[in-house]
Amino acid sequence: MESGGPVTNKAVPFDGLDRKIVAALIDNGRASFAEIGAAIGLSSTAVKRRVDRMRENNVITGFTATVRPAALGWLTEAYVEVYCDSAAPPRRLAEVVRNHPEIAAAMTVTGGADALLHVRATDVEHFEEVLERIRAEPFIRKTISYMVLSHLLPDSPEAGAQQPSGGAAP
Numbered sequence: 001m002e003s004g005g006p007v008t009n010k011a012v013p014f015d016g017l018d019r020k021i022v023a024a025l026i027d028n029g030r031a032s033f034a035e036i037g038a039a040i041g042l043s044s045t046a047v048k049r050r051v052d053r054m055r056e057n058n059v060i061t062g063f064t065a066t067v068r069p070a071a072l073g074w075l076t077e078a079y080v081e082v083y084c085d086s087a088a089p090p091r092r093l094a095e096v097v098r099n100h101p102e103i104a105a106a107m108t109v110t111g112g113a114d115a116l117l118h119v120r121a122t123d124v125e126h127f128e129e130v131l132e133r134i135r136a137e138p139f140i141r142k143t144i145s146y147m148v149l150s151h152l153l154p155d156s157p158e159a160g161a162q163q164p165s166g167g168a169a170p
Helices: 016-027 033-040 044-056 090-098 124-135
Strands: 076-084 103-108 115-121 140-147
Touching: 016 033, 016 044, 033 044, 076 124, 090 103, 090 115, 115 124, 124 140
Parallel strands: none
Antiparallel strands: 076 115, 076 140, 103 115
8 A cells, every 4th residue: 555645746746655666776776676566565567657657757867877986097086166257157157067078067056156066087187187178268267176085975976886785784
């Protein structure tokens, strides 16, 4: 029997079983519908139907692999605050950051900076080259960089960690 939970979007019901399915997929994105169903008390068909509905409604937006950046040669990591001239719309900044494969994430932020970039590079020299390309944009007034020394949450996806499967402790 399905439990009626709070609705996250007026047009999209999202109940406790949906939450359990999402949690199972976050824990192990390769889990079969049968495995998830056995864990939460649903048939594999019911799990598939719910996953399909959540994908159609953009609750689940995709499935991905978590890769350790160092395995790909990305050994240097930094966060960069970007300060723009007042005429720079976020859409223009988005166009620029898409042209830099080293930018792992970018977002507009509150506070003094206009945007925050998460940059990965092969080494400090590569990071400096990326930073110079970013600074070359005519609407960027200044940047402030913060090099990552270590991850305090090494099991986080941002650290490139493999999430443990089955709830096992790392």
